[in-house]
Amino acid sequence: MTVTSETHPGSPEHDRQVRLSAQVELVRSGFRNGVVAPVEARIAQLEQLRRFLVEHEPAITAALHSDLGKSAIEAYLTEVVTTTNEIGHALAHIRSWTAPRKVSLPMHQRPGTGRIVPEPLGTVLIITPWNYPLHLALAPLVPILAAGNTAVLKPSEIAPATSELLAARLGEYLDPAAVQVVTGGVDEATALLAEPFDHIFYTGNGTTAKVVMRAAAEHLTPVTLELGGKSPAIVTASADIAVSARRIAWGKWLNVGQTCIAPDYVLVDERVADEFVAAVGAAVNEFYGADVAASPDYGRIVSTRHFDRLTALLDGGGYDSVAIGGTPDRDARYFPPTVLTGVDAAAAVMSEEIFGPILPVLTTRQLDDAIEFVNGRAKPLATYVFAADAAEADRVVAETSSGAVVVNHTLLHFGVPGFPFGGVGASGMGRYHGQFGFDTFSHGKPVLRRGTKPDPKLGYPPYTSFKQKLLRKLL
């Protein structure tokens, strides 16, 4: 138990730390007692997690609607099925993932066998954000459990309905000695970070990531940081403009732009810029109708704090006009799809990740300008390039760096289980999804086995000149 010197018995801080320490100890001893050591036990937990998702889908849908105004189909597509698919993929491959991997030995190491044996790390702390509050909490649990670890999950206080649902119901499905849920905010997260963990998996913003990493350093705990950034969408003059606009609009306004891999802004070739903005307007109309506020498919901003942050970004100016917009409603946390044109690189909307439904459109004279613009900023979580000319897309792949690149679409790489998901540079470190997640939460332990015969004297001192000559020949 870790009770810090700042807390004294009887204080709320002390009581909280004692309570959380007990929860951490429960899963730590669960790990020591091997609750998910056998592969069969891991499979059973993953199947239970799937049962939770199936049996509680109506409650999940209601919670996501309460937190983010998500439509039922969006909740299903972006939260439920993305998680059940991750579970299905893990169940289909867990036998091969957990099997020792054979390594061939160099001649001078024979006879013998080499194996890489995956072993679990121990107990993992998961800290998650509010924007996909179900998926981002449960998807990391899949490889954590598949790899034989136990976990403490701290979902986001900013999506309270989903967090409360997880805290209230997950324990009915998962072994409490394998997974504990801790609700709460910064205080609880801080208290948890004082505890020793074997890995910390944090999803959220870069500022808090530094707090997490500093706390992890105290215990030399490895971290995975799934962060965000300004993911650009580059539209070249060769692009199919109608399709590009529709796909960017879909990626932007899904979850009202509150998506880590949403296209943050557009760099469009000036020759097709007007056509592009008009096509985005047509897509918005097609998706949500003339009265977007009345559309059941358009969600809400998670909190008034975030609503005010978006308003401030707009008020910050640095653009010529609002090409597409509407009237925001603070009480309803309704923020309309908003497209800005004539945007200056120094505009407020270009100073931080927007994480909302504002789409700045910047024009470029040629592809070189777009590449230079992207390379002049922090490495984003995703880069989208729309081009019919494959050579243009190849240039973006080769000449920029980001967590992922998608050509002629947005977001879809997220759902490919064979892809690692994660950032690079400021957009994060480490990766998960599919086997990449399993490897993140495993230690690949090399195991070399040698027999005792033969045991030639060649390798042992005294290193006579004869032995030295022979060794130099052999090795």
Ligand code: NAD
């Ligand atoms: P958030 O405010 O919900 O914070 C995330 C978590 O950090 C919460 O559980 C919160 O309680 C905890 N936290 C907050 N302050 C803390 C502190 N001082 N110490 C310890 N823990 C603390 O969410 P957010 O950070 O606003 O999330 C949005 C960001 O997350 C965006 O930048 C987005 O791009 C990024 N994101 C990344 C991914 C990804 O997979 N890469 C996914 C979703 C969101």
